[in-house]
Structure formats: structure tokens, C-alpha cells
Amino acid sequence: MSIRTASDAVQAALEAARWAPSVHNTQPWSFAVSGDEIGLRADTERRLRVGDPAGRELLISCGAALFNLRTAIRRAGFEPVVRVLPDPDRPSLLALVRPGGETEPDEQTRVLAGEIERRRTHRSGFTTLPVPDRLVQALVRTAEEEGAGLLALAPPAVVAVAALTEAAQIAQSEDRGRHLEVVRWARPPGSSRRDGVPAGAYPHDEPRTEPAFAQRDYAWRHEWGSPADQAGSTSPGVVMVLTTAADTREDWLKAGQALQRVLLRASAYGVSAAFHTQVLEMEHLRAFLREELCDGAYPQMIMRLGITFDDAETVRRPVSDLLR
Numbered sequence: 001m002s003i004r005t006a007s008d009a010v011q012a013a014l015e016a017a018r019w020a021p022s023v024h025n026t027q028p029w030s031f032a033v034s035g036d037e038i039g040l041r042a043d044t045e046r047r048l049r050v051g052d053p054a055g056r057e058l059l060i061s062c063g064a065a066l067f068n069l070r071t072a073i074r075r076a077g078f079e080p081v082v083r084v085l086p087d088p089d090r091p092s093l094l095a096l097v098r099p100g101g102e103t104e105p106d107e108q109t110r111v112l113a114g115e116i117e118r119r120r121t122h123r124s125g126f127t128t129l130p131v132p133d134r135l136v137q138a139l140v141r142t143a144e145e146e147g148a149g150l151l152a153l154a155p156p157a158v159v160a161v162a163a164l165t166e167a168a169q170i171a172q173s174e175d176r177g178r179h180l181e182v183v184r185w186a187r188p189p190g191s192s193r194r195d196g197v198p199a200g201a202y203p204h205d206e207p208r209t210e211p212a213f214a215q216r217d218y219a220w221r222h223e224w225g226s227p228a229d230q231a232g233s234t235s236p237g238v239v240m241v242l243t244t245a246a247d248t249r250e251d252w253l254k255a256g257q258a259l260q261r262v263l264l265r266a267s268a269y270g271v272s273a274a275f276h277t278q279v280l281e282m283e284h285l286r287a288f289l290r291e292e293l294c295d296g297a298y299p300q301m302i303m304r305l306g307i308t309f310d311d312a313e314t315v316r317r318p319v320s321d322l323l324r
């Protein structure tokens, strides 16, 4: 059933936006609705001051929310009209979005919209079921349609990125400021908070893939995390890097929109993603990755794509908490 009024489309869009992925589930966004126009704002109180001082990951997260706004408005039967970074004097105002002319949603929009609430981040190995090459190629084109690049890494590059991830994870766990920031966003079991990474969203034991990809240490010294999956999934999946040609705030928003479009499309084919962005939070390692493996393009996300039958837990704040 399609939604008929622009104001219904706005409500559906706000509901969809909150399901975007965000670094440590910080949900660093807020919304101001004026008539039928949604202002998407960066909630800089939720920025990772140590891990993300420039707000790059914050803007990628908000870019993913922007893609959900666009998709939900189109799904509701309106062409989304978007102005990105509309006012240089208000840098926290990331986009103005409103329903424009009426349009019949196409099949792709319906499919992507249907995945918004279903998609989950995976934090372990994948089954050995292959991700079809044709899907990988389609995901590369999907990222390009949003103005970003997506590289599928060859085996030697996968080994190199796994080693860089390990090095970054060790360095971060030994850095008190960085480490405490991750702990701050770990959500304890039974907590009533509606943000942070829940204990049911990662395995209790460090997953063993070959090569091994270090996970963030959300549990720290606690016995948190779900039991190992019975299938003993050990495949790393297809390792991919999302890139942009430049590294401005606009590029970060672009990367976020491309990311979410790729994730929703993959999810529609039963393919999930795991992320390992520790390397990208350390400028020297990020520069190395850029020069050695990305042909000079700026790496924005590192992810593994594969097939899993696990259900990860996640939480979100209600729309009423997001309105300003």
C-alpha cells in the first residue's frame, strides 16, 4: 500500500532514518521538521572525541541515515528533493530533505526499503557459502552510482588488511583514551539504554577466520557476548574497501549514502556485512592503506561480506528522542 500524503512520507522517513548503521551505534543524528521538510543534523555530542576527532565516521553514519530518508520518501511515492550541506554558516545542518513530485516507487526502491529494519551488522566468521561474483560486481556499481568506489581485495591484500587491523586493534586497546571510548559505547546486558553495541551483537569468544580479522573489544573484561555459533563459521567472506576520490565532509556524506545502499542491496540477497574500521581511525595506517591498496583514493570503510544464519541484537532510540 503506498502512502498518500507528504506528511505521512516524512513520518515514514524519520522512522527509517533511525535504523541506519552508525559507529558504535552512537546514532549521532537529530532531525528538525518544518512543514514537509526534514533537517538532518549532526549530533556532535555523540562524536567520538578520541577515535573520530574530525567527525569523519560521524558523517558516514549520518550519510547512511540520509540514504534511508531518501529511500523511505521514494517508497512512500514521492521523489526526494535533497540539499546537502545547504548552509556554510550552520555546519551541523547536514541536509534538507523533502518529498517532491509524486512518483510510483520502482522495484529496487521497494526491495531496499524492505531491508532497512532487517539489516544487521555481523561480528564473526561467515559460512563457506560463496557470495556470487555477479553480486559483488553489482555492489561495486551500486557504490559508483552514489559517487563512491568499492574495491574487492585480492588474497594478498586481504592478508595485509587483516595484519593492519590487528596492529590497529592492539594499539587502540593499549591507548587508555581510545579504549575507554569504546567501553563507553558498549551496552551491558539488560541495560535500558537505546544506543551502544549490545552484548548480544558479538560473540563471546574471538572468532577465528583465516586470516583473522581483529574485532573491537566491546566486552572488555566482562563475560559478555553470545555463545559461538554451532556452524563454526570461519570464512572471512569477501573483503571490500569503500573509497572516495577526495576527503571532504561532502565525501564522507557520500560514502555513508553509498555504504547504506550497498548494505541494503547485499541484505536483499541474504548477504551480511562485518566492519573493521580501526585502521581508518589511525591516520598513518589509513594513509598507508590509501597509497598501497586504494590507488590514491581515500578509504572510508573496511568490510567483509558473507552469508550467516546468526541473528545479531541491536537497539535504536525512538523518533521522539531524535526530534529537535
Ligand SMILES: Cc1cc2nc3c(=O)[nH]c(=O)nc-3n(C[C@H](O)[C@H](O)[C@H](O)COP(=O)(O)O)c2cc1C
Pocket (backbone or CB within 6 Å): 019, 020, 021, 022, 023, 024, 025, 026, 057, 058, 060, 061, 064, 119, 120, 121, 122, 123, 196, 197, 216, 275, 276, 277, 278, 312, 313, 314, 315
Ligand atoms: C562509520 C562506521 C564504522 C563502524 N565500525 C565498526 C567496527 O569497526 N566494528 C564493528 O563491529 N562495527 C562497526 N560498525 C557497525 C556499527 O557498530 C553498527 O552499525 C551499530 O552498532 C548498529 O548495529 P546494526 O548495524 O546491527 O544495526 C561501524 C559502522 C559505521 C557506520
